[in-house]
Amino acid sequence: MSMEGVGAIDSETQMEGIIDPTLIGKFEKDEMLVLVTVALKCVQDDKDARPTMGEVVQMLRRHGEEKH
Secondary structure, three states: OOOOOOOHHHHHHHHHHHOOHHHOOOOOHHHHHHHHHHHHHHOOOOHHHOOOHHHHHHHHHHHHHHHO
16 A cells, blocks of 8 residues: 555645644654544544555555664
8 A cells, every 4th residue: 555646646645634733843844744644544434445554564664764
């Protein structure tokens, strides 16, 4: 499951509404976008469209590896 594609645009537009206002300016925007994207995939109405925990771990690890 890729970080790109479905949900990426929604993630960016919804990011500011999801994030605790006290955190604004205290995080890397790209990293928060990854977290919001993963979170939105995890709460899809269709349970079969949600990633498994293994897929969530892979998405987060892949992002971590890309940063290094």
